[in-house]
Amino acid sequence: MGSLTEENYIKSIYALSEATGEVYVSELAKKLEVKLPSVNSMVKRLATKKLVAYAPYKGIKLTEKGKKEALAIIRKHRLAELFLVKVMGLGWEEVHDIAEQLEHVNSSRFYERIDELLNRPKFDPHGEPIPDSNGKIHNQQRTSLIHLEEGLTATITAVTEDEKSFLDHLNAKGLQIGDAVTIKKRELFDGSITLLHKSKKEILLTHQVAERIWVEV
Amino acid sequence: MGSLTEENYIKSIYALSEATGEVYVSELAKKLEVKLPSVNSMVKRLATKKLVAYAPYKGIKLTEKGKKEALAIIRKHRLAELFLVKVMGLGWEEVHDIAEQLEHVNSSRFYERIDELLNRPKFDPHGEPIPDSNGKIHNQQRTSLIHLEEGLTATITAVTEDEKSFLDHLNAKGLQIGDAVTIKKRELFDGSITLLHKSKKEILLTHQVAERIWVEV
DNA sequence: ATAAATTGTTAGACGACTCTAATATTTTAA
DNA sequence: TTAAAATATTAGAGTCGTCTAACAATTTAT
Numbered sequence: 264m265g266s267l268t269e270e271n272y273i274k275s276i277y278a279l280s281e282a283t284g285e286v287y288v289s290e291l292a293k294k295l296e297v298k299l300p301s302v303n304s305m306v307k308r309l310a311t312k313k314l315v316a317y318a319p320y321k322g323i324k325l326t327e328k329g330k331k332e333a334l335a336i337i338r339k340h341r342l343a344e345l346f347l348v349k350v351m352g353l354g355w356e357e358v359h360d361i362a363e364q365l366e367h368v369n370s371s372r373f374y375e376r377i378d379e380l381l382n383r384p385k386f387d388p389h390g391e392p393i394p395d396s397n398g399k400i401h402n403q404q405r406t407s408l409i410h411l412e413e414g415l416t417a418t419i420t421a422v423t424e425d426e427k428s429f430l431d432h433l434n435a436k437g438l439q440i441g442d443a444v445t446i447k448k449r450e451l452f453d454g455s456i457t458l459l460h461k462s463k464k465e466i467l468l469t470h471q472v473a474e475r476i477w478v479e480v
Numbered sequence: 481m482g483s484l485t486e487e488n489y490i491k492s493i494y495a496l497s498e499a500t501g502e503v504y505v506s507e508l509a510k511k512l513e514v515k516l517p518s519v520n521s522m523v524k525r526l527a528t529k530k531l532v533a534y535a536p537y538k539g540i541k542l543t544e545k546g547k548k549e550a551l552a553i554i555r556k557h558r559l560a561e562l563f564l565v566k567v568m569g570l571g572w573e574e575v576h577d578i579a580e581q582l583e584h585v586n587s588s589r590f591y592e593r594i595d596e597l598l599n600r601p602k603f604d605p606h607g608e609p610i611p612d613s614n615g616k617i618h619n620q621q622r623t624s625l626i627h628l629e630e631g632l633t634a635t636i637t638a639v640t641e642d643e644k645s646f647l648d649h650l651n652a653k654g655l656q657i658g659d660a661v662t663i664k665k666r667e668l669f670d671g672s673i674t675l676l677h678k679s680k681k682e683i684l685l686t687h688q689v690a691e692r693i694w695v696e697v
Numbered sequence: 698a699t700a701a702a703t704t705g706t707t708a709g710a711c712g713a714c715t716c717t718a719a720t721a722t723t724t725t726a727a
Numbered sequence: 728t729t730a731a732a733a734t735a736t737t738a739g740a741g742t743c744g745t746c747t748a749a750c751a752a753t754t755t756a757t
Contacts, residue, residue: 266743266744268743268744268745269743287704287705288704288705288706289703289704289705297744297745297746298745298746298747299704299705299706300705300706300707300708300745300746300747301744301745301746302705303705303706303707304706304743304744304745305743305744305745308743308744319705319706319752320704320705320706320751320752320753347590350567351590351593351594351597352593352597353589353590353593357589360587361585361587361589361590364584364585364586364587365582365585367581368578368581368582369581370577370578370581372570372574372578373564373568373570373578376568376569376570377568380568380569483713483714485713485714486713504734504735505734505735505736506733506734506735514714514715514716515715515716515717516734516735516736517715517716517717517735517736517737517738518714518715518716519735520735520736520737521713521714521715521736521737522713522714522715525713525714536722536735536736537721537722537723537734537735537736
């Protein structure tokens, strides 16, 4: 096992490189809130440990070994989040920071037990998939709310989890994972969307918010 | 909050100085499994932070500030242990190492919720008292098994928690916190003790084991 | 296609924590 | 009461992870 810092680098590299397969030093520096030279020297260390592939002035890529480690941490993070919500009764908007700490707990017994208690769950409270103990992710169909036609009905399956304030916003609007919503109106000029919710209420979402909500039709 | 390392020093200083009010550098080095100079320099750092009072070649004492920090960590450790046993269903002999990690989690919400779920418990699974959120310890009457006269009956309230192997040993003998036992025979020549247990079985304990079992008469 | 802007790297230093080797103090026992 | 044993400290170095300042490569836009 690597250090706490190392685990955080690996996790961030995974998250930021998911789309394109690689990350740049500056993106990583921004995400981790450290300066460029810090990232540069850490990435070199990770490279000597064969956790990333890296050539100066080129992007950073996780090796298979690095990916495996990243998925193990993500698994722990997501299991912890679900545990905090389901077993401990905390709100989905307040568990992220605690899970950031619990994800570094080194105890297969602890996580095996959580997995068991939650009945081998596939998704965390934000709808993100939980990798299994081999790092395999059970994927789901994903469309962003902003891509739905007017009149269509869909179920919210996930949200992009970045800041607590975003989750607070959804809570305030009364939206939850699993809720069914119908697109009532899409405003072309600003991209905002009006939803019809199971609570019979109409909910107005800005484009910025809607694009971070994932649904299954 | 201090670093993880700092927290571990504070906790060990508290544990080792409980009896006499002070610890020596060498004892601390042994407990923490580091060399003497490491302890020496760390203790100096803790002294500049006003967490310990220290004069070269003299013992190390926690300041009020240090004690407060120690008790906060101990509270988290013991709450975590009880939580792992009661809520997560792990065995009392396997929770110590996990609690060693959970005790460093920085989240009042997390621990407040555990405290609530466990109904503000006063003792951990090993019978050790859990300090309240102000660091106050609810003390209990404590006598070691080896000080009981033959014929007396008492309830096991705690055990000295040092090594997993000791707890495994008690498990194997069928002894648990809360069990009532009667002293059947005390052997003078080797200090061993024969107990009568609620299970009607006779249990033989060596002096070494018996002195680490605490009872209430 | 070259200058400006952006992005990345190197050099060197610092704090936290550890170590080994050398030295000093305190305790114990002859 | 002094020599030996036990205990503690200092000096100096190494690793991890961070920083600032200076420089180098790459991209972009004129």
